[in-house]
Amino acid sequence: MYTDMKHYNHNAIEKKWQAIWDEKQTFRTGDDRSKPNYYALIEFPYPSGKGLHVGHPRPYTALDIVARKRRLEGYNVLFPIGWDAFGLPTENYAIKNKIHPAEVTKNNIARFKSQCKSIGFSFDWSREINTTDPNYYKWTQWIFLQLFKHGLAYKKEMSINFCTSCKVGLANEEVVNGTCERCGSEVTRRMKSQWMLKITEYAERLISDLALVDYPERVLATQINWIGKSEGAEVDFRIEGTDDVLRVYTTRPDTLYGATYMVMSPEHPYIEKYKDHIENYNEILTYAEEAAHKSDMERTELAKDKTGLEIQGIKAINPVNDELIPIWVSDYVLMTYGTGAIMAVPAHDQRDYEFARKFNLPIVEVVGGGNISEAAFTDIETGTMINSGIIDGLSVKDAKKKITEFLKEKGIGEFKINYKLRDWVFSRQRYWGEPIPLVYCDDCGWVPISEEELPLVLPEVEFYEPTETGESPLAKIEDWVNTSCPSCGKPAKRETDTMPQWAGSSWYYLRYIDTENDHELASKENLEYWTPVDWYNGGMEHTTLHLLYSRFWHKFLYDINVVPTPEPYKKRTSHGMILAENGEKMSKSQGNVVNPDEVIEESGADTLRMFEMFIGDFEKSVPWSENGVKGCKRFLDRVFRLTDMLTDEEGYSKDLEVNMHKTIKKVSQDFETLKFNTGIAAMMTLVNDFYHKGSVTRGEFKDFLILLNPVSPHLTEELWVETGYKGMLNQSSWPEYDENKTIDETIEIVIQINGKVRRKMNIPAELTPEEMKEAAIGEDEVKKIIEGMKIVKVITVPGRLVNIVVR
Template sequence: MKNYDHKLIEGKWQKIWDEEDTFKANNDSDKPKYYALVEFPYPSGEGLHVGHPRPYTALDVVSRKRRLEGYNVLFPMGWDAFGLPTENYAIKNKIHPKIVTEKNIKRFKSQLKSIGFSFDWSREINTTDPNYYKWTQWIFLKLFDKGLAYKEEMPINWCPSCKIGLANEEVVGGHCERCGGEVIRKVKNQWMLKITEYAERLINDLDMVDYIERVKLQQKNWIGKSDGAEVEFKISKTNETIKVFTTRPDTIFGATYMVLAPEHKIIDQHKEYIENFDEVLAYREEVMKKSEFERTELSKEKTGVELKGIKAINPANNKMIPIWISDYVLITYGTGAVMAVPGHDERDWEFANKFNLPIVEVIKGGDVTKEAYTNTENGIVVNSDFLNGLTVNKAKEEIINWIEKNKLGKRKINYKLRDWVFSRQRYWGEPIPMIYCEDCGWVKVPEEELPLLLPEVENYEPTDNGESPLANIPEWVNTTCPKCGKPAKRETDTMPQWAGSSWYFLRYTDPHNDQELASKEALDYWMPVDWYNGGMEHTTLHLLYSRFWHKFLYDCGVVKDPEPYMKRTSHGMILGNNNEKMSKSRGNVINPDDIVNEYGADTLRTYEMFIGDFEKSVPWSENGLKGCRRFLERVWKLQDIVIDSNEYTKALETNIHKTIKKVSFDYENLKFNTAIASLMSLLNDFNDYGRITKKDLETYLLLLNPVAPHITEEIWSNLGIKPSLNKSVWPKYDEAKTIDEIIEIPVQINGRVRTTINVELNEEESSIREKVFKNDIVVKFIEGKKIIKEIYVPRKIFNIVVK
């Protein structure tokens, strides 16, 4: 048999798969459907590193197995290609983002094809394609129609270096995740999407889906549902009130001061009463230089300014309490105001101590100290008038009823989740299809005029004033109002990168449809996605945003299911061999092209699945890679010991059935490493026996094929089996044949195991006893002693007691 030549074999089979459309999914099939989805990549200039193929290989394993099980499988791929990295690269290198994107996609696609993924390339999509973003714009207009897209003055995270507004997830430790520059706060007129309208459904509908528990927890924590009350505190010298949301209304008698976000509207509305207004403005100015991360960091020193000249009135006891502003209160969370209970809140306690404010204990359970906060959930209410003596839970109910009865507020559910900032002041993104008319306000671009194309420009650098580069193109900006025909201006902000990735899974079902987002028939057939895998870094925001858009489209009647993904799993990263995250700056990036060239795509795939627990991060190892190459070379040499028989080798049959069972289970449960380990073990059994039947090898190739498709197709072809492996059927195991006929049982003498013996599964006890007492080790331990008792537990243990 010739040597294993991975280059020849892999090129050959990739060409066959392309020519025969082997992995093309059919929208009209009698087979049961299976939709496997991986997160489509952002095609950067660096290309893939060896961490990227890990999740793709995992779902490729599942997809290939499903096809062999008789499913019509949709396993698509596309490009999430709008966004800042490409634009920054384009600006730096004076190349248009469109050209950069085309070049990057070409490189990524060639790399993915070289690894042999069974993607249906006929469904390839690209978020920068006008035929795609036409429907992203269409969805936005539908959101606008329903009042879920609106424009508002908002403080945003602003990167002075990139000159762009950043979403919260793009700010890491107070710095821009892209350039590392310090992020400040800036007020901008922004398009917002009202995701908060869907907060309760986004939590409750997690009960419908099979997500790993940590993913569900991340979703719930980000939404941050809180039960409590909204309470109104009157402001002295005015007829107005400040609304406060609190999860602990039972502590209201301990509220000794109030804290507002520095941006709170009440400050400017009543500046005539604020005696130190200049000091307040100076503090606000300093706060606006801080990111939300810096403002809410618990360990930082507390700062603030009192609003001198006005007070708040605690509605529970009518006491005047001071009003402060502080950076730790955010205008975007709750009402932008908090009632401070320093006796039972660590942050309030630190603030009160810093500024010598009163501290009152209202929950009995410890001294009034920073540590007392931990005792509040199970305590008894004190110093609280009619609530005294009640447990915390009873006091909560009592005070909320009292507040509502006296029209001082209401029971309320609050969410940490904030509406989605949807504007970006950059060029490389989907144009927002809205027009502003002085008479009509915001007016939609007519649907028949979609897509609203991104104009071709020579200068796409961000403006110094923070406006989008599109604002510098008067011939594009100036237009007429679709409603009244008067002069009007286009929106110049573009959509965030998250826009195109919030519905891409729907477009895969019908990617060439120019009449609708996707046909009803295609959506009804393919959706929901059966299994979606992606990185843990996307299991919060991307997952939340795409679930929100899908629910909205469900409400519009576009899709038939309220949830887009039935199953969501996540993988750990492949780290550099120095145990750090792979990155160009760390110098530990490994190019998969080099691995495919030297060792082969099947070796890369096998190693990526064998490297360790799929859900955990693991370091790259050159030795581990070489070990997988040796394993495949040994698989190749099995052709030398095969005999022409369509029956399993009797001596190997049990192990073959056990391996079918093990591998089938492990592929379905992300245990790819143990599946491959069991195939390695069976390979050893084959070689130890010295010969195998054609049937033995057929089954082995089918089990290995999803991981190493090229070598298994080639050996299958060499054996002359028809049809080709990819058109075959996944093997089934016989449960009865997974049970060993020979078992090992321990022999215990006076409570200690001294030896083991091999017995047949159904061997008679008398025969087993004879073997025990002929065993040399047993003879040694019982010689000259009296046997008091013998106990045989069938198939478990043989006990001897001697004296």
């Protein structure tokens, strides 16, 4: 006969609790400011047309666990969600299917939202934001205006990276191996007048303030590497027969005596300036044009073999030894870094060495210790200066200092710090982005529109395609473009470029704090209470771009007294990707995308959440596994059936008391340190213990349910009610452990002889090392083994082992 076994109906249970949480607004951020606050943040998603795949819930579940645990610990928790909804894929889809991007966005968001709800995340849905909402981008525009007013936004005619397919300018960061980060098409260079943000002004602070935050080592390294700080000197070389100097930047001023030629970038202004002096001007011009034509890809990839030309007709004078040296032009020198010209020291720089070898230029050794007939000697730790006049005999470090002081004294050089970081190209020739709230007036130049007029709303437009000239589609809407100057009232034209997708995501964490505020981006009081974000988790792919940009904006807002902290995020962590079962990246084209909806339907959201966390090391990429999902489902089934072995006892049983305390400790710690996999393993072990014992007390079950709740919230809430505990689980509190009760009374120790495990024995935990030693030596088997040998030494590790060294 069939027993009346209750069945774990995950679908019913999950729908039931999601409805209850919604109705009771269970996870709405509280107003009780007497509670300690906790701000947990995930990277808000871009609502693509494809919906979520199983990679999304990994970071969301992780911080959902943290948020739920914090609430049970008595914190007032802010755990918000929103949509980073401007962007090219939506626009491209809109173009292709002739649907308004706003409509596409709305549909995509609806899909994402219902998926997020079906997974049971404890987001505060009352604070949902959307970067394409005028009430939101009003403040994105407002921040831009402040940047503009503080001189940090400027327009510049410049050579930009231009994606041939998207027809937009790209920031350096958006170009990956010479192709567009988004669509993979070829990127070429093109001159275009662009809005730029002076992130370089913050370069130093973006490095030094990393000391204030808790980021993983690899993230710190990426930030520092990207900013690329270097210290050196700028040095003036006179150009023979003129009053002009050619200024160079070098990190090795100590090698100045070894400079045997100079190299200018093909774009260097002196080429134009001295065209009358330059005998081979036409040749140089041809070379410069070729270089300009090359995309960044070609210029770096093919540049393994160096090219260049000597500039005939002008020569430079080495300021320390007055030697006449030739000036070359080569595309391995970039106009965008340093001064656009270098002094070449082939003996001590790899690139100069290659170049000198190829073109038979002299190589003069000025740092002794290497073998320059074979390779450039670039070591700066061991060498001693030679052939170097006033700095002969010094170490590299001392020589740098002395020569830089000398140059400074003579007025022909100075100490200089350079950064690889470039200013941020901030305009896009696209429709689906925030309009830049500026107007161009022939008399007044660029004028900001009045802040009262914000938001400057995107006008309706018939076609979203960029124009043939690469201009924004907005340029075609005449009655929008033509306006009057806010300053003098004369006819003027609006800026038609829009902002990049990075804009809205650079400050969204601030808006969550005060979503309804319509007179400031967030109130001082709320910002004081909630910032900085306590824990921000996101993907490694955002650790250069997004993190740097948002830190920059935050620092600016700090400088103008809008936010109270110098850094936006106190702690940052990163998750690994979820790959397809075969170890490949999940992608639509491969057809290997796993959809969470199917997993939820079949095994439930609680199982999905658990497996997302149990699958492996949170910080590493890991392949998805169908069987792994089944394993987690099996575990939750076992949890469900624990109710059949429930006893009436309210406390912990004697047998399992230590296990309970150990598990509480392990789970509590592991949920704080991204070790969700081992925390869950500890709970599995505990459940195995319950099964082996065949019973579980009400007290044990209750605390176990709380521990499991952040991972699998629906089932645990259901079992809480079913078992008849008070109220709802989310109203209870996180269990505490007693350190003294995490220690077993008797422990098994290992007896080693000469470092090899020979015996194991059970002893009372409180034995002293001396007693352990006695016990080990006295053990019968051990006695037999060491009979006739001499005990040299005995090592005891309390609670672990005794090692007997014999001869």
